[in-house]
Amino acid sequence: MAPLVLRTVAETAAWAESIRRSGRRLALVPTMGYLHDGHVSLMREGRGRADVVAASIFVNPTQFGPTEDLSRYPRDMEGDLAKCASAGVEAVFAPEPSEVYPPGFQTYVEVTQVSQGQCGARRPGHFKGVATVVTKLLCLFKPHVALFGEKDYQQLQVIRALERDLNLGVEIIGMPTIREADGLAMSSRNAYLSPEGRKQALALSRGMAAAQALYRQGTREVPVLVSAVRRELEAAGLREDYVELVDATSLSPLSTVSPGQPARLLVAAFVGTTRLIDNQPIGG
Numbered sequence: 001m002a003p004l005v006l007r008t009v010a011e012t013a014a015w016a017e018s019i020r021r022s023g024r025r026l027a028l029v030p031t032m033g034y035l036h037d038g039h040v041s042l043m044r045e046g047r048g049r050a051d052v053v054a055a056s057i058f059v060n061p062t063q064f065g066p067t068e069d070l071s072r073y074p075r076d077m078e079g080d081l082a083k084c085a086s087a088g089v090e091a092v093f094a095p096e097p098s099e100v101y102p103p104g105f106q107t108y109v110e111v112t113q114v115s116q117g118q119c120g121a122r123r124p125g126h127f128k129g130v131a132t133v134v135t136k137l138l139c140l141f142k143p144h145v146a147l148f149g150e151k152d153y154q155q156l157q158v159i160r161a162l163e164r165d166l167n168l169g170v171e172i173i174g175m176p177t178i179r180e181a182d183g184l185a186m187s188s189r190n191a192y193l194s195p196e197g198r199k200q201a202l203a204l205s206r207g208m209a210a211a212q213a214l215y216r217q218g219t220r221e222v223p224v225l226v227s228a229v230r231r232e233l234e235a236a237g238l239r240e241d242y243v244e245l246v247d248a249t250s251l252s253p254l255s256t257v258s259p260g261q262p263a264r265l266l267v268a269a270f271v272g273t274t275r276l277i278d279n280q281p282i283g284g
């Protein structure tokens, strides 16, 4: 069945309240739309963990920098609603920016530690925008559970921190990255890639696989593991934004991977003007 489309904060609050008051568990999947199988995996998991699944489709202006791709971010509301319907989503919050940020809006959420490095350092203000909109969505829906992808690994840590620090009482679920058959992590931004860029983009997953292979052969020195990723990026003609191997929770850089310490390899690189990110666990 086609999902109910909610355009305003007032109707969304009333709808979510009616679900909770009927005693049903509510799951929320926040997205920026142009949905793919990664988003759908979160929706399906939500169905397993709750009675009712809601999604939001909102290209959040406060998480884009002034020179970023806000105005050209891909959109397809009709296709998205069809995917939501087939994933069993009952309601979709799809507001105008002025509904989320009305005149006089002045309250922002800042997660000070895990937001600092990696994407936070390269995209000033990005995680402040993410943290603010996710907090607003969690306060609006008051879901029992909210689902996010490990594809955006730093973002997931930011959301875990804000939920905990603000006592929001929502169970935050992180879901594995869904990939194309050849290894490329699914992303709405893959739509920007030319056929040639699409091939070059495989260097991210190939580089991470090379680092993983070295780790399995016994390499524990982070500079060596990171160099393996860099070699693949360079060979494919990609411009590195960062390659870091960090503690999986604090996201602090490591110099060696110690036994039993969960670590995460985080990669960001430009394919032409398109910035892609990917990550995977190492060791642990």
Ligand code: AMP
Pocket: 030, 031, 032, 033, 037, 038, 039, 041, 042, 147, 148, 149, 150, 151, 152, 175, 176, 177, 178, 179, 185, 186, 187, 188
């Ligand atoms: P976005 O629309 O890109 O803001 O993503 C919405 C949610 O889907 C976020 O929690 C993302 O981490 C998640 N997501 C995006 N791509 C993937 C993927 N390939 N696999 C799993 N989850 C994803």
